[in-house]
Amino acid sequence: MKSIILNAHGGVDQLQLREVPIPVANADEVLIKVHAISINPTDIYARQNVALNYIFNGEEPRILGWDIAGEITGLGRGVENFKLGDRVFGLLNFPTHTKPGHAKGYAEYVIARVKDISLIPESVSYDEAAAAALAALTIWQPLKKVPIQKGNRVFITGAGGGVGHFAVQIAKHFGAYVITLASGSKRDFILSLGADEFIDYQTVDFLNALEPVDYVIEGLRDGHLARSLKVVKKGGNLLSLWSQIEGTSWQKQASDLGIHAFYNAVESSGKDLAEIAKLLEKGAVKPHISKRFHLNEIGKAHEAMETNHATGKIIVNPNY
Template identity: 50%
Template sequence: MKAIVLKEQGGVENFTFESVSVPTIKDDEVLIKVRAVSINPADAIVRENKSVSWIFGEESSLILGWDVSGQIVQKGAKVIDMQIGDDIFGVLRHPYIGRTYAEFVAAPASQLAIKPKNSTYEEAAATSLAALTALQPIQKVGIKKNDRVFITAAGGGVGHFAVQFAKYFGAHVTALASSSKKDFVMSLGADEFIDYQLGPFENTLKKDMDLVIEAVKSDGHIMRSMEVVKPGGSLISLWSNITEEENLKAKSLNINAFYNMVSFNGQDMKFVAKLLEEGKLVPHISKVFSWKDIAKAHLEIEKGHTQGKIVIIMD
């Protein structure tokens, strides 16, 4: 089968296109003919940063990717709720690599959901890792109707899903993004918008947020976001662990600040599939690339200003 392989971790020039063996499935797995994958900022980090090489496990060929959408072409003996020919999508094996940048991928059936008929392969692939990254911590804090929620980087891959999930659960959403994304973010259902380019948001907002979803990867941003959380509220960091300094500040403010690492979860994917089918969750795809343009896709995600998601078609 064809696959996008890294010669070694580093720049996009290390991507190669090779023929590798079709993976063998276990009894609880299915073999997927990959139709689309989505690119996340974490893909670029893993591609470049050798300090996270453990993510590849013991695999000899370095194949990236967690998100996948495609069709089942083979299934293991213990797989009973999915059939050959089913269209599926999901997040595979995170934080270990799912190896989805390939023509075929072996996947535990428990990590997948049936793709809604009203969603394309591209839309389903886009609504995988980024969607769970937003959904899982929101569920963890027990978001309630009328909670006041502040979402940073609200126009990005994770942020645009966070806005939609928060509104689904009945929250009042204040979104932070650049002015160029205002119309987009408001169209997702945000109640209020703040342009981060106009000055410190912590000087504009009252300290009355029940929850902050911190999706900005920037030194000092978590400390600033804590300023708008009310006592007893929560701050979720989606990028990095809470430092000792940040933890001390959180305690002094009587707020719950924590890092949440997304994990594969078939039940969560089924919930996402339900919302997609009902039209209550809509992925925004800013650009679609051919698999042969994987280097261009990675360079695009590295700019850090993507509106919504970037998708690769495995044509």
């Protein structure tokens, strides 16, 4: 089968198309013919940074990719809840800050643990399902722990990106009044998702334009977090999607302001994906795919992600 090998950490030139053997499913695993791969920031960081080499668990060849959708073509021992031909999607074997997770998703076939996958609703395409794995889980999992209440004023930064555009839709699903921050070029797109207000960060300082909110979903990194804390009501919540809070100056700032600020690391979970599948099926969330690439164009897909200006999601299709 065709696969993309990470030859060494570095630029996109280190991603090489090669033929490798089709893997074999072991107990509680399935073999999936991959129809769609979703590109995420994690893919870029893992390609660039030698400090993340631990995620490959010492295995060769090193193959990036965790977010996939496809068709089951092989069953390992003990698999009972899935069958050959099932359309499934998953965030496969995703690593943590300390634990490896080598899913090998940049390939025509991939092995998945049954606990990491869920069925795709008939009305949902492979591309849409792949787009909704990691990105939707990144919002869904923390909001299960610290829910948005109906009528909450929710401020979402980076609202036009892969995770952000799901945050807008899921917050609306919970009955929130949603205020968004992004570049002016994304205004119409974000409002079409159901956002109630839009602030163009290129022309407006949100600190001067925004009344206090109940909840911030912080989709930007590092220093922006301290500014966002200033608009949260006492007793409110701030979810940081990228920056750790515990033990930082931001935690002290939040505590002084009477705000609950937290970070949540996304985890592989077929159970949670089944809940995302229900949202997809009833149209509560609709993935937006801005660019599609073939497997042999993986470098271009990475470059598109590296601009940090992609609207919605970027998908790679191994089979067209």
